[in-house]
Amino acid sequence: MTTTPGDVPAIEFQDVVKRFGDNTVLDRLNFSVPQGQRITLIGPSGSGKTTILRLLMTLEELSGGLILIDGDPYTHEYKGEKWVAVPERRRRVVRNRVGMVFQQFNLFPNMSVLENIIESPVHVLKKSKDEAVADAERLLDKVGMSEKRDFKTNELSGGQQQRVAIARALAMDPEILLLDEVTSALDPEIVADVLDVLREIADTTDITMLLVTHEMQFAREVSDRVLMFDKGQIVEEADPETMFTNPSHERTQAFLKAVLGG
Amino acid sequence: MSDDLQTLVDRLPGLADGVLVTLQMTLGGAVLAMVVAVVLGFGSRTQSLWVRGPSRVVVEFFRGTSLVVQLFWLFYVLPQFGFKMEALAVAVLALGLNYGAYASEVVRGSIASVPKGQWEAATALNMTWLHKVRRVIFPQAWALMIPMLANLLIQLLKGSALAYYITLQDVNFWTVELRRATADTIFSYTAGLLVYFVIAYLLTWGMNLLEERAKRRLGRGTRPSLREAFGLKPRAMYAPKVPEARGAI
Numbered sequence: 154m155t156t157t158p159g160d161v162p163a164i165e166f167q168d169v170v171k172r173f174g175d176n177t178v179l180d181r182l183n184f185s186v187p188q189g190q191r192i193t194l195i196g197p198s199g200s201g202k203t204t205i206l207r208l209l210m211t212l213e214e215l216s217g218g219l220i221l222i223d224g225d226p227y228t229h230e231y232k233g234e235k236w237v238a239v240p241e242r243r244r245r246v247v248r249n250r251v252g253m254v255f256q257q258f259n260l261f262p263n264m265s266v267l268e269n270i271i272e273s274p275v276h277v278l279k280k281s282k283d284e285a286v287a288d289a290e291r292l293l294d295k296v297g298m299s300e301k302r303d304f305k306t307n308e309l310s311g312g313q314q315q316r317v318a319i320a321r322a323l324a325m326d327p328e329i330l331l332l333d334e335v336t337s338a339l340d341p342e343i344v345a346d347v348l349d350v351l352r353e354i355a356d357t358t359d360i361t362m363l364l365v366t367h368e369m370q371f372a373r374e375v376s377d378r379v380l381m382f383d384k385g386q387i388v389e390e391a392d393p394e395t396m397f398t399n400p401s402h403e404r405t406q407a408f409l410k411a412v413l414g415g
Numbered sequence: 416m417s418d419d420l421q422t423l424v425d426r427l428p429g430l431a432d433g434v435l436v437t438l439q440m441t442l443g444g445a446v447l448a449m450v451v452a453v454v455l456g457f458g459s460r461t462q463s464l465w466v467r468g469p470s471r472v473v474v475e476f477f478r479g480t481s482l483v484v485q486l487f488w489l490f491y492v493l494p495q496f497g498f499k500m501e502a503l504a505v506a507v508l509a510l511g512l513n514y515g516a517y518a519s520e521v522v523r524g525s526i527a528s529v530p531k532g533q534w535e536a537a538t539a540l541n542m543t544w545l546h547k548v549r550r551v552i553f554p555q556a557w558a559l560m561i562p563m564l565a566n567l568l569i570q571l572l573k574g575s576a577l578a579y580y581i582t583l584q585d586v587n588f589w590t591v592e593l594r595r596a597t598a599d600t601i602f603s604y605t606a607g608l609l610v611y612f613v614i615a616y617l618l619t620w621g622m623n624l625l626e627e628r629a630k631r632r633l634g635r636g637t638r639p640s641l642r643e644a645f646g647l648k649p650r651a652m653y654a655p656k657v658p659e660a661r662g663a664i
Contacts, residue, residue: 210535210538210539211538212535212538212539245541245543248538248541249541251539252539252540253539255532255535255536255539257532259530259532259533259535259536260536261533261536261537261550261551261555262555262633262634263551263554263555263632263633272540272542272550273540273541273542276542276546276550277540277541277542277546305633305634306634307633307634307635308634318536321540322539325540325541
């Protein structure tokens, strides 16, 4: 980080537009996330929450506006009046600060658990192999997967794969961690294990986190702020207590009622 | 018949030379075809029309023209433009371009079959394009493409018999010479068939081993029994066992 934490937002969306063909998913969205904050994005499917994470991971291209990471332009910038894409070489510098965990884990099946974790630290961050292995072992211990170090990924259950995927993302020392419905593909009895791991990371690090989740109880425990999305717009923004017990917007009330079954 | 056999035994050293030439063409052609296939296979996938267009044209051209005509053209026509190549080089080039065009479709299809999530995870780990392809995507696609490449390799071996017409002394040449010496068409061409069959069998066996190894690296293989290893039947794919994951890849 180039500035004192807190000075510059970790993430800033300025008039962000994202269209898929004729379908406008995000229409001039503005919001920012201070350093170290944990933000949960909630809202009905199709409201643009996942798109926000995918834009932050450069898995989708912006249609308009800017995304700033620590104040630095990330995927696009203005040169004078002209809105231009930032070349991949410069995007990679900023992308190093961002990590992501996916709904479907996306571990590499051609590598062992350990190899999955050390691949990018060694080849992208240019860490020595010994250092990367030592870091990986520490992280595997943290997520409770030490004994599976040399297993193939498809020898693991879904919950185990997701814990490895979390360790793999953390091995890149991200400043920002994006969690995209990370428990949605898991059986209910496994979900708690994965949430425990995330809770510990939230408690022991100062990583800025953006979560898209349907685990409202978990969101309530770990987030500093909850954003309610509908049709690509933030309809309500509040601390978790207020959002979950006393939402003011009727759209939020209806959504939470449907999700919580209350 | 015993005279025929004696003639064949006398000509075994010639057979060794012929097999060597056939193998040189087959393996040389296969290596070149693989390079062509990877370049054109990825070229056909890019967004840029300036890369994709030429890639498609080259693929369609070499798939759409006869191998014999390509051989003759490279061997007899090209020298008139001042490019003269040895017969073996011509054969390797023609086989490599022709089968490379077919194999590029195999490469393209296999790359497309690797789940999109694998590319995305690699992006999230900030890998370069080349790093993604080399370490993540290709190793997975490779396991998918081997059975189809094995088919093409056998076809390439058989296609190499055409090189006899551009003066190469391969197995086909040896067969023709054997017929001349024995004046026994049935005997000599049957011998030729068997020689090609044995080479094809060994190549198939080698490709099965490669496939097994590639699958095992993906955690899907099991140690093959001797019968399976030597057998010609490709082994069944084993479904990954991920009991707890729904919709896992």
